[in-house]
Amino acid sequence: xxxxxxxxxxxxxxxxxxxxxxxxxxxxxxxxxxxxxxxxxxxxxxxxxxxxxxxxxxxxxxxxxxxxxxxxxxxxxxxxxxxxxxxxxxxxxx
Amino acid sequence: xxxxxxxxxxxxxxxxxxxxxxxxxxxxxxxxxxxxxxxxxxxxxxxxxxxxxxxxxxxxxxxxxxxxxxxxxxxxxxxxxxxxxxxxxxxxxxxxxxxxxxxxxxxxxxxxxxxxxxxxxxxxxxxxxxxxxxxxxxxxxxxxxxxxxxxxxxxxxxxxxxxxxxxxxxxxxxxxxxxxxxxxxxxxxxxxxxxxxxxxxxxxxxxxxxxxxxxxxxxxxxxxxxxxxxxxxxxxxxxxxxxxxxxxxx
Numbered sequence: 001x002x003x004x005x006x007x008x009x010x011x012x013x014x015x016x017x018x019x020x021x022x023x024x025x026x027x028x029x030x031x032x033x034x035x036x037x038x039x040x041x042x043x044x045x046x047x048x049x050x051x052x053x054x055x056x057x058x059x060x061x062x063x064x065x066x067x068x069x070x071x072x073x074x075x076x077x078x079x080x081x082x083x084x085x086x087x088x089x090x091x092x093x094x
Numbered sequence: 095x096x097x098x099x100x101x102x103x104x105x106x107x108x109x110x111x112x113x114x115x116x117x118x119x120x121x122x123x124x125x126x127x128x129x130x131x132x133x134x135x136x137x138x139x140x141x142x143x144x145x146x147x148x149x150x151x152x153x154x155x156x157x158x159x160x161x162x163x164x165x166x167x168x169x170x171x172x173x174x175x176x177x178x179x180x181x182x183x184x185x186x187x188x189x190x191x192x193x194x195x196x197x198x199x200x201x202x203x204x205x206x207x208x209x210x211x212x213x214x215x216x217x218x219x220x221x222x223x224x225x226x227x228x229x230x231x232x233x234x235x236x237x238x239x240x241x242x243x244x245x246x247x248x249x250x251x252x253x254x255x256x257x258x259x260x261x262x263x264x265x266x267x268x269x270x271x272x273x274x275x276x277x278x279x280x281x282x283x284x285x286x287x288x289x290x291x292x293x294x295x296x297x298x299x300x301x302x303x304x305x306x307x308x309x310x311x312x313x314x315x316x317x318x319x320x321x322x323x324x325x326x327x328x329x330x331x332x333x334x335x336x337x338x339x340x341x342x343x344x
Binding site: 005026027028029032033036037039040041044 | 125126127130131134227230231234238
């Protein structure tokens with residue numbers, strides 16, 4: 001077994017109402033310590049309201065070589081962008 | 095000097111010297127995450143020092159500042175607990191020292207939140223949040239290393255054996271402490287011991303470490319009667335710039 005601490009991906013929510021955003025990664029022996037380390041490494045300048053940690057090994061990522069089948073089909077489908085509707089002024093920003 | 099002055103000086107000198115000690119790890123900790131965490135702890139302690147020594151300087155009333163007190167006094171004028179000036183040793187010993195101090199610090203600050211002196215309770219209100227985190231962190235590390243590998247366990251037991259004789263001073267009041275208690279500024283130090291022992295016993299049990307039986311206590315730091323030989327060495331590092339270039343600022 002490796003003697004290195006596992007890698008954790010850190011997600012921080014900056015303000016209420018926003019989503020957690022990936023801010024980086026760090027090493028820690030367990031989830032509790034990962035939260036403490038995240039507090040010390042990533043929230044020193046008052047960035048956070050809430051911290052999520054996920055062990056990097058538990059993240060399944062898409063493969064860069066699948067780029068074609070994954071993303072190209074949507075390039076030619078402009079009608080999926082809701083830009084063809086007239087939005088009334090008083091709706092505001094969408 | 096007033097009782098409040100003496101009391102603030104004791105608090106401020108302990109946070110100053112420990113803060114400086116912990117800052118010695120900056121750039122040297124075993125992993126980056128711990129390095130930053132230790133630096134944060136050191137900065138919290140130095141921040142608290144500014145408040146305590148600021149209060150002491152104000153009470154002294156001779157126009158001195160917290161900086162003057164930190165950088166222009168010699169070893170015999172310092173009133174920090176001996177525990178805070180002991181050398182870092184290895185990472186485990188540093189964290190053991192931190193835990194033994196943090197646990198006392200937390201109980202002390204919680205009691206000081208009820209101080210009759212508003213300037214004291216204001217400092218305690220601010221510091222208690224920082225120190226609650228310090229103790230959470232140092233406690234977890236003591237448990238992790240104590241209940242870790244045979245090597246880390248041995249190092250933590252050695253650290254506890256070495257440091258424990260310096261714990262008693264934190265709970266041994268002298269005339270200054272008695273006056274502070276009398277005035278309602280600070281709690282009776284001895285009254286914090288039961289809660290401290292309960293918390294430390296629980297932590298050490300979880301860490302599979304044995305607390306030494308002897309209650310022998312090295313004393314003399316908080317009264318200024320006798321520091322260890324280590325304090326002078328800290329001051330040569332901490333004060334050299336102001337000594338070599340008096341009044342230098344940036």
